[in-house]
Amino acid sequence: MRVLFKSKPKTPVDIVRQTRDLLAFADSPPVDTRESKREEKMAELYKNLREMKVILYGNSDAEPVPEACAQLTQEFFRENTLRLLIKSLPKLNLEARKDATQVVANLQRQQVHSRLISCDYLESNIDLMDILAAGYQDTDMALHYGAMLRECIRHQSVAKHVLESPHMRKFFDYIQIPNFDIAADAAATFKELLTRHKSTVAEFLSKNYDWFFAEYNSKLLESQNYITRRQAIKLLGDILLDRSNSVVMTRYVRSRDNLRIMMNLLRESSKSIQVDAFHVFKLFVANQNKPSDIVSILVANRSKLLRLLGKFKLDKENDQFESDKDQVVKEIAALEPK
Missing domain, CATH: 1.25.10.10 (Leucine-rich Repeat Variant)
Structure with missing residues (x-):
């Protein structure tokens, strides 16, 4: 029964x-x-x-x-x-x-x-995204809210909201939280926000260029933390080399401060940072409309740069890298002061 x-x-x-x-x-x-x-x-x-x-x-x-x-x-x-x-x-x-x-x-x-x-x-x-983004401030909840946030920003309109919100500035601090797992999770979300939706990202970077790259340079590329610098230079290359960000890239490579940072990163002891810095540095050299101050810096540092690039080898053979390096060397060698 x-x-x-x-x-x-x-x-x-x-x-x-x-x-x-x-x-x-x-x-x-x-x-x-x-x-x-x-x-x-x-x-x-x-x-x-x-x-x-x-x-x-x-x-x-x-x-x-x-x-x-x-x-x-x-x-x-x-x-x-x-x-x-x-x-x-x-x-x-x-x-x-x-x-x-x-x-x-x-x-x-x-x-x-x-x-x-x-x-x-x-x-x-959409206010739920504010709760999730602020979750990085809560040690117990950060990884759960962060994982949810990354999935929600698969939707372009949701990613646009987060990009344009005050939370975007806070990511520069979240990435440097002492807790390694939370910092890595915040970095993963930051990367997703800046690479997934091409047109939305291009619009955001164009509108927010000044404050965004000022923060990016000082807090990430010039960070005392090796992991932060390594992730930041890799992501910067991904952003600037994406065709949808060509306008932003053109503006970035006209700055002497940006060039100075790249030249410092080229001298890092870490091979991975050197390689990623080279991929950004070559954009400054390849620019056919270099401002005079960029040319002056390259000419003044010509011998050091050529010596550095001459010793620069990858662990594995890479024809594209060698071709790019040869082209950069030729361009620098041929530069005339403006």
Whole structure:
């Protein structure tokens, strides 16, 4: 007889609705309920988050079912489940935080009727990105909020909001937080913001050129921290060598201060920093409309530069690098003072 009264399996919609109620409970101030009752409800919440993750990712026994994923996604963004989840995250245990982070990441890619409805929701609740970005100031939450933020900025409109927000300036400090894992996570988000959406990034850099590169130079390229310098020069090369940023690149290579920084980085003991600095330095040399002060610096330092480049070898043979280096050497050797 017991089999006849077996409870019906919960649907994806049921799970999301129940999760929403449990998140509201977790976020609300404690009331006079038995501690065991609260633990029971939190355990149920953790179980639901795991079930949502299994629906979206599948497991060793089964692949995700598209229809179930679509139902879950639609119900999740029908009401403020994401807002509740982000607000309640500090009150969850570590495993539940990890599950929640993976659920949010997956939902950014789920389409319902050929639409990324997560993007529509985020555009209407864009203040949630402010909570996630500010999360880098919280040691316990930084990695979870950072991972969520990186997935949300897959959407161009969301990335544009973060780029144009006051949080963008704070990334220069987040990248230098003493906690290595948090600093690395902030650097990964910073890189994603500056490389994923080409046209949005080009517009942002053009509008914010002065303050952005002043911060970039002083806080990152001239940082006392080796890891910070190495990541910064690599990212700078990626930005300036991208065709969509040609206007910004042209402006960057007309600055004597920028050239001075590159020449200093060329003299670093780290081969990886030297190589990445060379890829930016060659842009100054290749510029056919060099300002007179740039030419003067290159001419004044010609013998040192040629000697440095003459000894400059990669660990593995690279024809493109050797060709670029030969061209730079020829250009510098042929320079005449203006």
